[in-house]
Amino acid sequence: MKWETVIGLEVHTQLATQSKIFSGSSTAFGASPNTQASAVDIALPGVLPVLNKGAVECAIKFALAIGATLNRINVFDRKNYFYPDLPKGYQISQLAKPIVEGGVLTFLVPSTGSGQPEERVINLTRAHMEEDAGKSLHEDFQGVTGIDLNRAGTPLLEIVSEPEMRSSAEAVAYARALHTLVTWIGICDGNMQEGSFRVDANVSVRPVGQAEFGTRREIKNLNSFRFLQQAIDYEVRWQIETLEDGGRIEQATVLFDPDTGETRMMRSKEDAHDYRYFPDPDLLPVKLDEDWIESVRAALPELPAAMQLRFQNDFGVSAYDAGLLTGSRALAEYFEAAARACGQGKLVANWVMGELSATLNKAELDIMQSPVSSRQLGALVARIQDGTLSGKLAKQVFEGLWEGAGEVDAIIEARGLKQMSDSGELEKIIDDVLAANQKSVEEFRSGKEKAFNALIGQVMKASKGKANPAQVNDLLKAKLQ
Amino acid sequence: MSDASLSALAAQLVAKQVSSRELAQQYLDRITALNPSLNAFITVDADKTLTEAAAADALIAAGKAGPLTGVPIAHKDIFCTDGWLTTCGSKMLHNFIAPYDAHVIQRFKAAGMPSLGKTNMDEFAMGSSNETSYFGAVKNPWNTAYVPGGSSGGAAACVAARMAPAATGTDTGGSIRQPAALCGITGLKPTYGLVSRFGMIAFASSLDQAGPMAPSAEDCALLLNVMTGFDPNDSTSLEREKEDYTRDLGKPLTGLRVGLPREFFAEGLNNEVAASVEAAVAELKKLGATTVEISLANSKLAIPVYYVLAPAEASSNLSRFDGVRYGYRAPDYANLDDMYCKTRAQGFGAEVKRRIMIGAYVLSHGYYDAYYLQAQKIRRLIANDFTEAFKTCDVILGPTAPGTAFKLGEKSEDPVEMYLNDLYTIPANLAGLPGMSLPCGFDRQGLPIGLQLVGNYFSEAKMLNVAHQYQRATDWHARAPEGLK
Numbered sequence: 001m002k003w004e005t006v007i008g009l010e011v012h013t014q015l016a017t018q019s020k021i022f023s024g025s026s027t028a029f030g031a032s033p034n035t036q037a038s039a040v041d042i043a044l045p046g047v048l049p050v051l052n053k054g055a056v057e058c059a060i061k062f063a064l065a066i067g068a069t070l071n072r073i074n075v076f077d078r079k080n081y082f083y084p085d086l087p088k089g090y091q092i093s094q095l096a097k098p099i100v101e102g103g104v105l106t107f108l109v110p111s112t113g114s115g116q117p118e119e120r121v122i123n124l125t126r127a128h129m130e131e132d133a134g135k136s137l138h139e140d141f142q143g144v145t146g147i148d149l150n151r152a153g154t155p156l157l158e159i160v161s162e163p164e165m166r167s168s169a170e171a172v173a174y175a176r177a178l179h180t181l182v183t184w185i186g187i188c189d190g191n192m193q194e195g196s197f198r199v200d201a202n203v204s205v206r207p208v209g210q211a212e213f214g215t216r217r218e219i220k221n222l223n224s225f226r227f228l229q230q231a232i233d234y235e236v237r238w239q240i241e242t243l244e245d246g247g248r249i250e251q252a253t254v255l256f257d258p259d260t261g262e263t264r265m266m267r268s269k270e271d272a273h274d275y276r277y278f279p280d281p282d283l284l285p286v287k288l289d290e291d292w293i294e295s296v297r298a299a300l301p302e303l304p305a306a307m308q309l310r311f312q313n314d315f316g317v318s319a320y321d322a323g324l325l326t327g328s329r330a331l332a333e334y335f336e337a338a339a340r341a342c343g344q345g346k347l348v349a350n351w352v353m354g355e356l357s358a359t360l361n362k363a364e365l366d367i368m369q370s371p372v373s374s375r376q377l378g379a380l381v382a383r384i385q386d387g388t389l390s391g392k393l394a395k396q397v398f399e400g401l402w403e404g405a406g407e408v409d410a411i412i413e414a415r416g417l418k419q420m421s422d423s424g425e426l427e428k429i430i431d432d433v434l435a436a437n438q439k440s441v442e443e444f445r446s447g448k449e450k451a452f453n454a455l456i457g458q459v460m461k462a463s464k465g466k467a468n469p470a471q472v473n474d475l476l477k478a479k480l481q
Numbered sequence: 482m483s484d485a486s487l488s489a490l491a492a493q494l495v496a497k498q499v500s501s502r503e504l505a506q507q508y509l510d511r512i513t514a515l516n517p518s519l520n521a522f523i524t525v526d527a528d529k530t531l532t533e534a535a536a537a538d539a540l541i542a543a544g545k546a547g548p549l550t551g552v553p554i555a556h557k558d559i560f561c562t563d564g565w566l567t568t569c570g571s572k573m574l575h576n577f578i579a580p581y582d583a584h585v586i587q588r589f590k591a592a593g594m595p596s597l598g599k600t601n602m603d604e605f606a607m608g609s610s611n612e613t614s615y616f617g618a619v620k621n622p623w624n625t626a627y628v629p630g631g632s633s634g635g636a637a638a639c640v641a642a643r644m645a646p647a648a649t650g651t652d653t654g655g656s657i658r659q660p661a662a663l664c665g666i667t668g669l670k671p672t673y674g675l676v677s678r679f680g681m682i683a684f685a686s687s688l689d690q691a692g693p694m695a696p697s698a699e700d701c702a703l704l705l706n707v708m709t710g711f712d713p714n715d716s717t718s719l720e721r722e723k724e725d726y727t728r729d730l731g732k733p734l735t736g737l738r739v740g741l742p743r744e745f746f747a748e749g750l751n752n753e754v755a756a757s758v759e760a761a762v763a764e765l766k767k768l769g770a771t772t773v774e775i776s777l778a779n780s781k782l783a784i785p786v787y788y789v790l791a792p793a794e795a796s797s798n799l800s801r802f803d804g805v806r807y808g809y810r811a812p813d814y815a816n817l818d819d820m821y822c823k824t825r826a827q828g829f830g831a832e833v834k835r836r837i838m839i840g841a842y843v844l845s846h847g848y849y850d851a852y853y854l855q856a857q858k859i860r861r862l863i864a865n866d867f868t869e870a871f872k873t874c875d876v877i878l879g880p881t882a883p884g885t886a887f888k889l890g891e892k893s894e895d896p897v898e899m900y901l902n903d904l905y906t907i908p909a910n911l912a913g914l915p916g917m918s919l920p921c922g923f924d925r926q927g928l929p930i931g932l933q934l935v936g937n938y939f940s941e942a943k944m945l946n947v948a949h950q951y952q953r954a955t956d957w958h959a960r961a962p963e964g965l966k
Binding site for chain 1: 560561567569574577579580581583678679680681682683685686687713714715716717793794796797799800801802803805806807817821841844845846849853
């Protein structure tokens, strides 16, 4: 039987506010346990929540960025359950009237084979504000569990998609695009190691052609794109095998173990809590007035989709390259500055996605930490364009820039990397090479094309790489006629 | 001296006829003498009280005294008070020393009013007799075989017994007004949102409201001036201009339209209470008021609605008492769930557990619509009845409670009988309206009878004047129990 995978994602994005959603405590990561937990965060008797408008503003930004409906009146509910890292015994969340409903996310899914990447448009169900819980520390203590409430009350936006994804690749592409968007509009720092962007995947399978969904299992708390892919792939295989062996899928919540690459059951539907949701009487309904929404809209940066189109139009880059170049706002801004500096968008795009990205990756740096500035890369590309540098020489200049050896022209000068432009000098080198390699000349004349390349290599070597390869090609051809 | 009004005490302080320290000491002495029999206070700390009094004396000496600086006050043990044991009448918090001041406490401190201690109360404010307190029942100063009412029973009893010139209380379904009635004092529950709930241990958040308890309406007006005001720490606190609640005191009642809800004078009302309330109506007429019969048709549903909504909110509000971070934790447990179960089974009393179970039930999957949502709808209907009524009257008058104080133990085995005590007070909480109780007589056994006024939103000043004019014409509020020891 042929099976179809159905995936919907719930993503918890930590909102990039200075203070918590219902208290004034700092949200900074990494402080010693319980040093960022106020009376409100530890739920002392008598304390009350006060909504941080910054969190609401983040949700408004998100809604505007995905073209969603903003509920002008939205309501906080209490989700009741007992756990030691949940100090109030309830989480303040939004159930019946979330702040955001609908909206779409458009992104490209890389092709698995050699084909073109495919565009996908996924509908979002909703996004709602809620507070994070604290952390239970099981490792550091003997026989007891430590509770760190620094994270308790950190604002989250839970973003829920429709179950419209059909493969792990699509799910990862969606998650990446969402990650790009929330960091792009500045509502989330996107730091997945620190838990700022956590993904729950609802996965089910059904026979191809069947209209109803299969029974889903929810994989909780995936904090890397790789784990997301692995977890879904494992889960899909497991579900198909189970069904093909005549088993049944029970609705359940599962955890992914990166060490084994397997998912394992956390709780079944029978163990599911009754959260006894009801509107939080300590908080008034949140009212969004039009002026507020419009002021947030006015402050929104140009969004990735708009920028991709503009890059295609202004710089002639492909849709796929435009997608890569807008992988983050910092990268896009870097590209655009370099492209504007030299007027060579396509060439700059190749450098940004090629040499620059590779070198940054190797050094484990991100674009914002690049030792080569966008202005310098632009200047470098300008020197390629005007013929001063060959691609090969340009790489050497790039190395100089990376090492901080100075500006482009100074490096060319100091290292003598200027491409040979005097054809008289080049002709002399070529003549010497031809004289010294009579065997290759004869081979070429007898029809061995390979010999021509060997001669070019010799010329380049003799010129110490400074010869213009195109010019060498032309001159050699002329002399061998 | 102990019968002096708050304004008289303040005048004596400013005139240096007595110091705040001396005054506080006199009340502390009376507490020492009477508390063993009345059990009105859970915590008394003379050193703290006298230190605060000395600070008040310094303010007075520096000419920086406010209207009530130096006058001591007792606080219900539901208000977190920095450095004081704050128990909420529960074993769950029997060891909880609050690390911060409730907004109400801050305001009384800022007004220079020393705290005389923390008064006894029904556990987590759940009760109408003060018998659910972990620290034992409070006795009614008029007859110690009787309950003082609840949940602010300690507050009402200590004011009635002149152990404190005034006290703070809180009212979720009548917890200021009913004990005020049963102890023969004046108590006011303000419009919801007027007094910040920050630091007041929550019972039912959408109903809880703090208010003043004192012998007279004039005293309550002065206290209300201290207590009210916007607090950014409470999202339900109302942002409005500061009012002087004494501003209307002294206005004649000519033309005042008093609404008499026929449902409040119907079956279930004790005859002596009815007679006293009717006599009070006659008194108000003499003062120039007219009466109009009104109907609050949905108020008969107030008790069932209340016993869905208040427990629902309470079941969630009380979840934080889990033994993890503070308060009581069971000494022996096998694992986390066991710790939760034993801590809460041992730390909460029967009435609190009953309400948590009711609350969890009405919020649970499959029952929410039938109970919680339905109750919210009826709550709106009850509020609408009041809105209609206030088109034809300025203030609503009726009994505070269906009867006078009952004997200790008399109703404690029958929750429903106990709940009926709040029949007349709950509607104002559901609607968020201000209400007050003032003494209007005594029954044959010498137990006080309370009269309730319910005003429109923010009409506290007007309501207080109605009570004040009545108190100028009568002396029920000035009577104090005699022969206490």
